Amino acid sequence: MKASGSRRLGVDCRVSDVWSLLYALGQTGLAVAADAGGMAMVLGRTLQRLGPPRGDSRELVRALKRYGEESLPIVALTAAFTGMIMVVQGATYVQQYGVYNLVGRYTGFTTFREVGPMLIGLMFSGRVGAHHTSELATMRMTEELDALRVLAIDVYETLILPRILAMVVGMAALVVFGDLIAIGAGAVCARLMLQVEYAQFFQALLEHLGPMDFLIGVQKGLAYGLVIGVVSTHYGLNAKGGSAGVGRAVNAQVVASAVALFWVDYLMTSVVR
Amino acid sequence: MVPISASVFFLRPLASLGRWGQWGGRQVQAVLRLGGAVLRNLPHAEPAAIWQQARDLGNRSMFFVVVVMAFVGAIMVVQASMQAQRIVGDLSIIGPGFMQLLVREFAPTIVALMIAARYGAGVAAALGAMQVTEQVDALRLCSAEPISYLVVPRVLGGLTSMPAIVVVGGAVAFVSGGLAGHFGFGIGWTSYFRTGFVVPSDVAIGFCKAAAFGVAVPLVSSWAGLSARGGARGVGQATTRAVIGSSVAVLFLDLVFGAAGYVAQRW
Numbered sequence: 268m269k270a271s272g273s274r275r276l277g278v279d280c281r282v283s284d285v286w287s288l289l290y291a292l293g294q295t296g297l298a299v300a301a302d303a304g305g306m307a308m309v310l311g312r313t314l315q316r317l318g319p320p321r322g323d324s325r326e327l328v329r330a331l332k333r334y335g336e337e338s339l340p341i342v343a344l345t346a347a348f349t350g351m352i353m354v355v356q357g358a359t360y361v362q363q364y365g366v367y368n369l370v371g372r373y374t375g376f377t378t379f380r381e382v383g384p385m386l387i388g389l390m391f392s393g394r395v396g397a398h399h400t401s402e403l404a405t406m407r408m409t410e411e412l413d414a415l416r417v418l419a420i421d422v423y424e425t426l427i428l429p430r431i432l433a434m435v436v437g438m439a440a441l442v443v444f445g446d447l448i449a450i451g452a453g454a455v456c457a458r459l460m461l462q463v464e465y466a467q468f469f470q471a472l473l474e475h476l477g478p479m480d481f482l483i484g485v486q487k488g489l490a491y492g493l494v495i496g497v498v499s500t501h502y503g504l505n506a507k508g509g510s511a512g513v514g515r516a517v518n519a520q521v522v523a524s525a526v527a528l529f530w531v532d533y534l535m536t537s538v539v540r
Numbered sequence: 541m542v543p544i545s546a547s548v549f550f551l552r553p554l555a556s557l558g559r560w561g562q563w564g565g566r567q568v569q570a571v572l573r574l575g576g577a578v579l580r581n582l583p584h585a586e587p588a589a590i591w592q593q594a595r596d597l598g599n600r601s602m603f604f605v606v607v608v609m610a611f612v613g614a615i616m617v618v619q620a621s622m623q624a625q626r627i628v629g630d631l632s633i634i635g636p637g638f639m640q641l642l643v644r645e646f647a648p649t650i651v652a653l654m655i656a657a658r659y660g661a662g663v664a665a666a667l668g669a670m671q672v673t674e675q676v677d678a679l680r681l682c683s684a685e686p687i688s689y690l691v692v693p694r695v696l697g698g699l700t701s702m703p704a705i706v707v708v709g710g711a712v713a714f715v716s717g718g719l720a721g722h723f724g725f726g727i728g729w730t731s732y733f734r735t736g737f738v739v740p741s742d743v744a745i746g747f748c749k750a751a752a753f754g755v756a757v758p759l760v761s762s763w764a765g766l767s768a769r770g771g772a773r774g775v776g777q778a779t780t781r782a783v784i785g786s787s788v789a790v791l792f793l794d795l796v797f798g799a800a801g802y803v804a805q806r807w
Contacts, residue, residue: 295603340560341784348791355798356645359805381619386791389653393783397661401776460802514665517779521657522604529611537618537724 302523305501309427313497316421316428327429334395334430335437339444345390346383346445350453353377358460370463371471374453379446379476379484385532387445388491391438392524396499399430400520403503404513412504431496438492439485446484487535494531498524567785574687574763578695581688585696589689593697597659597758598705605709608654612646613638613713614720621725631725635732638717643738643746644801647710649794652753654709655702656786660761663694664782667765668775676766686766694758702754703747710746745801752793760786 316322353374361370403426406412415422450472457463499520506516620634667690670676679686721727764782768774 341788344788345791348788348795352645352649352791352795352798355795355802356641358802362806376623381615389657390784390787393657393787394780397776397780397783401773401779405773405776460799511665511669514661514669514775514779517776518658518661518665521661521779521783525654525657526604526607526611529608529615533611533615536615537720 302501305505306497309500309504310497312423313428313431313500316423321421321424322428322432323425324429326425327433330430330433331437334398334433335440338391338394338437338441341390341394342387342441342445343448345386346449347452349382349386349445350374350378350449350451351456353382353449354453354456354460361461367461367463368467368471370457370461371454371468372475374457374468375450375472375476376480378449378453379480380487381532381536383446383449384442384484384487384491385528387441387488388438388495388528389525391434391441391491392495392499392528393521395434395437396495396520396524397517399434399496399499400503400506401513401517403500404506404516407504407506408509408513427500431493431500434496435489435492438495439488442485442488446481483535487532490531490535491528494527495524498527570767571760571763571785571789574691574766575759577687578692578759581685581692582696584685584688585692589693590696590700593693593758594701595697596662597655597694597698597754598701601655601658601705602708604658605651605654605705606712609647609651609709609713610716612650613642613715613717616641616646616713617717617721618724621721621727625725631721631727632731633737634721634727635718636734636737639714639735640737640742642710642713644742645746645794645798647713648706648746648749648753649790651706651709652702652750652757652790653787655705655753656757656761656790657783659698660757660764660782660786661779663758663761664765664768664778665775667762668768668778671766671768671778672771672774691759691762691766694762695755698754698758699751700754702757703750706746706750741801741805745797749794749797752797753790756789756793757786760789 354370357370357373361367403412412422415425454465454468457468458465502516502520502523506512508515617634617638620638621631624631624634667676670690676686676690679689718727718729718732721732722729761782764778764785767781768778
């Protein structure tokens with residue numbers, strides 16, 4: 268729309284601005300709806316291959332190693348930072364109110380339930396989801412996906428289902444490892460900064476937290492793995508426009524995964540409980 | 541000779557730990573070297589390019605940040621209210637306490653992680669594509685210093701607009717938390733929307749964090765893009781490295797600033 272011939276509305280607002288805002292809103296809405304539909308299709312097609320399970324088991328093992336085991340260093344690093352940040356953030360309040368016996372409790376609670384799975388999920392989407400998207404997108408650009416279809420090889424059976432399964436299992440396992448590392452790092456940090464003895468830290472942790480607090484985090488890990496798998500598959504399969512399109516697809520995947528993770532977190536926190 | 545069990549269970553993990561450490565050290569060194577080059581080239585920055593990058597980082601991430609921070613605010617208030625109901629039964633400090641935590645910690649960190657995902661991946665893809673198609677070398681041939689042309693505007697743009705978008709994200713999270721608290725737990729508007737707990741040092745810590753993240757995310761992402769090698773695959777790897785690297789940088793700086801703020805407040 269031309270800005271020159273438009274009527275002025277207010278201080279610095281033209282009619283064309285209002286229209287272009289509405290237009291942009293509508294475009295965004297359409298794009299979001301299209302992506303949500305695409306992800307639902309991916310999810311449906313993947314679930315369809317589950318009963319009876321038809322998937323490449325060797326690809327599953329390979330994906331478990333590449334997505335799960337090889338993410339361990341970065342997840343360990345993230346988790347260690349998480350545990351220490353939680354202790355540092357609470358340190359001011361702990362000192363103010365003298366509640367040194369609660370350090371283990373709040374560190375464990377926040378790490379297990381919320382922050383641990385979420386940060387590990389964000390890292391997982393940045394590393395594994397991005398990798399999966401860029402590989403599928405490259406296969407699409409080089410017409411490998413079409414070649415597979417010509418050979419009557421189902422890409423969902425050979426690639427997508429095993430990898431999404433690997434992401435679900437790998438993410439849950441990484442949450443378990445990450446929680447342990449985060450708690451260890453938090454205990455060290457509490458000892459150094461607040462002089463909370465290790466025994467006191469772990470006693471507070473064990474006294475006030477049940478297995479449910481831990482399992483809710485693992486459950487979130489399973490859900491986040493599925494979300495990242497579905498989102499990254501969708502953006503990989505729908506990449507367009509040459510090698511620049513691969514970069515765009517990866518970028519869109521990281522953004523959409525983050526939104527989807529927070530949305531699922533919100534659902535699991537407040538709606539399902 | 542070392543027994544086999546010891547070598548499998550102890551030495552091999554130790555060796556890979558050492559390799560990761562060395563690898564990480566090299567990456568950090570490369571990023572810091574790029575940071576030094578940015579400092580040297582600081583006087584040659586063009587204001588127009590800086591504004592362009594500030595707009596790219598801030599304005600164009602607005603929708604994404606608003607959506608994510610709305611969820612974050614609701615999640616945190618729901619969690620905190622459930623806990624408070626179980627322990628003290630007093631929900632009146634949820635609002636001001638959440639405000640303080642947002643200012644000190646969550647608004648800068650989560651917004652910066654989101655910016656690392658959106659803007660960082662974009663920077664790495666753009667610079668990586670330029671690197672593998674030898675456009676960066678072409679710039680050098682034209683005797684245009686690639687760092688002052690490509691990296692400095694991004695770093696200064698990040699420094700400019702990261703604090704701004706952190707303020708927006710924090711405000712959105714606070715309001716959405718208020719809505720969740722009011723309709724989910726019946727927290728009154730007037731007891732939630734209070735800012736009494738926030739002291740100047742909280743604002744200072746939050747601002748320093750936002751500014752540091754605003755420098756770190758573009759710097760790490762530019763480094764990831766400029767070190768891309770080998771065609772389209774290299775560009776893909778660069779975007780991954782940008783997201784992971786800038787997220788780790790954000791978490792590390794968060795820890796450093798949090799500890800520094802704690803020590804400073806004790807004095």
